[in-house]
Amino acid sequence: MTAEMLRAPAEVKYAAELDWLESVDGGPRPYSWRLSPRMVRLFVLGSRPADGLDRDVDQKWFGDPSLVERAIVTLASDRGLLLIGDPGTGKSWLAELLAAAISRDSTLVVQGTAGTTEDHIKYSWNVSMVIAKGQSRESMIPSPIMTAMERGVIGRFEELTRSTSDVQDALISILSEKYVSIPELDTDSIAFAKPGFSIIATANSRDRGVNELSSALKRRFNFIRIPVVTNKRSEADIVRFRTAELLRRHEIDLDVPPTLLDILLQSFADLRAASAAATSDDERLESALSTAEQIGVLEDAILHSRFFGDRALTAGTLAGSLVGSLARRSPEDLAILNKYWHGVVEPRSKSDGGLWPDFLEGGRQAIATLS
Structure with missing residues (x-):
């Protein structure tokens, strides 16, 4: 399957390893997590002899282990995780690995740009279906973030500071209330987040001044600064x-x-x-x-x-x-x-x-x- 993909997501590339880790994982798992926090750490940072496993697990992200542990703890809480650092420090790769280990799906991603709109993090409509049948849940197109909410898994937001203030404000509501209102519908007009939902966002520290994060949005995230590798x-x-x-x-x-x-x-x-x-x-x-x-x-x-x-x-x-x-x-x-x-x-x-x-x-x- 991976041979047919130019770049396979982490949950596909390491599917056999994730299956094995899940089969031997006896630790407590928060909410809808596929692996326990201990096994998530092991998947990202690799195994050691002291882990007592029957097979080796390769290290996939190279950096301070305490940063990975803090990221995992944040995702087990109800706060969002913001990975910030210079370009090329592995922020997106770490976010992908965490989402793959926790949810077995790292593809629920919104890419922040100047053209990103509120629809990209909430929902839009299938125009032809709306014309034919009217507005309903069936004719609604949920965003990757809304999909993550309704499934109780990890959603990702890349380059958060490149999105406009309107988009950032919409994200505040999602992180605070844990639901999305759909005023166009008379019934079933609220999409609630299931337990296990969280957001991993990344931000380029060189993008300061592009679209500064508001203090309200900052309060909804735990910040982890990923340093440049100098060793x-x-x-x-x-x-x-x-x-x-x-x-x-x-x-x-x-x-x-x-x-x-x-x-x-x-x-x-x-x-x-x-x-x-x-x-x-x-x-x-x-x-x-x-x-x-x-x-x-x-x-x-x-x-x-x-x-x-x-x-x-x-x-x-x-x-x-x-x-x-x-x-x-x-x-x-x-x-x-x-x-x-x-x-x-x-x-x-x-x-x-x-x-x-x-x-x-x-x-x-x-x-x-x-x-």
Whole structure:
């Protein structure tokens, strides 16, 4: 089944694992939860020998375990959960994993944009059915959030701060009253939330000022800030895990040499340090330099090697993918990358050797091509 999906949701991708966890789960489960809080944590963070399980459960989200535990506790209460952080910190992935483990359905999602309306979080109407039979529950189209309410499961709201104040105000009512009024109907005019319903929202901390959350809406959420991964070992684990998934999806049998992964991690660390030390936006790359972007760079390099190279990933190809992915503004980003290549990569290639000279040359060629 997953082979027929470009990207399978977590509950489909890990269906066998979730089935097994549910079968051995003897812990107390809140309301309509499919797994106990302990098993939800284990599904997200992976198993340990102390758990005493008959099979290993892989870690799927890499970060502070206390953040995951607090998120699970929040969802067991009647408050919403808001995951906030920089782009690429894994907010949406954590939200998907939690919804998959708790409800076995992570697809009840509303994407917040400037075009999101109140209908997207409440309901709309099937116009042809309304004309033929009139307004009724049958002719109503419930939103993903309303569906989650009536089923008593987790609904998700991505990029909350990108939606307008009208949409945010409508969400206040849902989180407070736990029902949606349908004034168009004379009977059956209220959709009540069943026990187990909650909302996981995400917000980009760089979007402050787009549509600030009201104090009333903030009070309905427990905030969990997802920090940027700065630990090289943790970041390497994330990149390896997600890259392995991508390779399986593309049916590519290729090992990423540890030395190349080290070069990628070091380059991003250097560029982040330079961005932090910059005094103006013109001296900073437009890229957020997130872990997700590292994964994108590595995937690009692997696919380029597969289709147009000698099927072996090289430092030169990795450098070309890095430059191509991060050079979004011209000439500003190219100037920053050129400065980095001359000031950092060139001296390092002379002092450290190894694959750095190939990385240096590949980057130079990519910068020259784009200049």
